[in-house]
Every structure is written in C-alpha cells, then in structure tokens.
Amino acid sequence: MEKTEFSSIRRKLGKTQKQLAALLGMSLKTIHSYEQGWRSIPAHIERQLFFLLIKQRGKNKELIPxxxxxxxxxxxxxxxxxxxxxxxxxxxxxxxxxxxxxxxxxxxxxxxxxxxxxxxxxx
Structure with missing residues (x-):
C-alpha cells in the first residue's frame, strides 16, 4: 500500500489522523510517518484498513458470499x-x-x- 492510498482510505473512513491512530492502536506520529512516506505500511495495517473500509461500506449493501x-x-x-x-x-x-x-x-x-x-x- 502506498502513502496516497493510505491517506485516501483514512479520508473515506471519515477519520482524522488522531482518530485513526486511536482506532489502529498506534501513535499519531506513526500515522504521520505512513502518510508522509517515511515508513512503509505493514501488511497487518493494510489489512485492518481494508477491513474497516469494507465493513463501513457493507452496511448498506446486500453482500453475496x-x-x-x-x-x-x-x-x-x-x-x-x-x-x-x-x-x-x-x-x-x-x-x-x-x-x-x-x-x-x-x-x-x-x-x-x-x-x-x-x-x-x-x-
């Protein structure tokens, strides 16, 4: 996951950097580092972001297995x-x-x- 996709998902979730940090159980500085590209985004964080995004969007959709x-x-x-x-x-x-x-x-x-x-x- 690239920094732009990370930032885009955060915005789609309607979260500030501080709110996302709390949600993911990490520091605000870590979120800044991901969005600035200073740190690579680990697979487990990418996974959590997609989970949150899909669960948020899935509320209004009938999902077919x-x-x-x-x-x-x-x-x-x-x-x-x-x-x-x-x-x-x-x-x-x-x-x-x-x-x-x-x-x-x-x-x-x-x-x-x-x-x-x-x-x-x-x-």
Whole structure:
C-alpha cells in the first residue's frame, strides 16, 4: 500500500489522523510517518484498513458470499465457508480460490486486489 492510498482510505473512513491512530492502536506520529512516506505500511495495517473500509461500506449493501459469486466447488473446505464470511475471503488466510492458499498475506492481497469481489467491496 502506498502513502496516497493510505491517506485516501483514512479520508473515506471519515477519520482524522488522531482518530485513526486511536482506532489502529498506534501513535499519531506513526500515522504521520505512513502518510508522509517515511515508513512503509505493514501488511497487518493494510489489512485492518481494508477491513474497516469494507465493513463501513457493507452496511448498506446486500453482500453475496464469494462461494456463490464464484460457484466454488470446494466451498466446504474453505475457511470463508466454514466461518460464513464470504465477504471476508480477502481477509482470511488459507482460502482456496485463485491460488491464494499457502501464500503470505502480502501475496494474497495482491491477488485479491484484482478480484471482482474485492473490487466491488472497495468501490
């Protein structure tokens, strides 16, 4: 995640830097550092930001689970199905779609960013 995307998501969440720092459990200086590009944004922070953004936007949308959208033949073996979190497939590690099983979260999110499900959730 680049600094501009980080700042953009913060604004979409309607949070000041101070409010986002409190929400993420970090210092205001850390948020400044991310937005200025002085520090790289760790994968776990990127993950939390997308989670918050999607949950905020999902309040007004009827979400169709990923296994239905993709007609998944392995749904019962997938963590998204097991935990009935078809809108959080991008968040969960070990999902079975699009070769994201057994990859790091950083690799997984780069695959998920191209997925129509993730794109719909973050639009």
């Amino acid at each position: 990923c296994w239905e959208q993709k007609s998944c033949p392995n749904r019962e073996a997938c963590p998204a199905w097991e935990f009935q979190s078809g809108d959080l497939c991008w968040f969960l590690c070990g999902t079975l779609c699009d070769c994201t099983n057994d990859v790091s979260y950083r690799d997984k999110i780069s695959i998920c960013r191209e997925c129509s499900i993730f794109k719909r959730l973050t639009e």
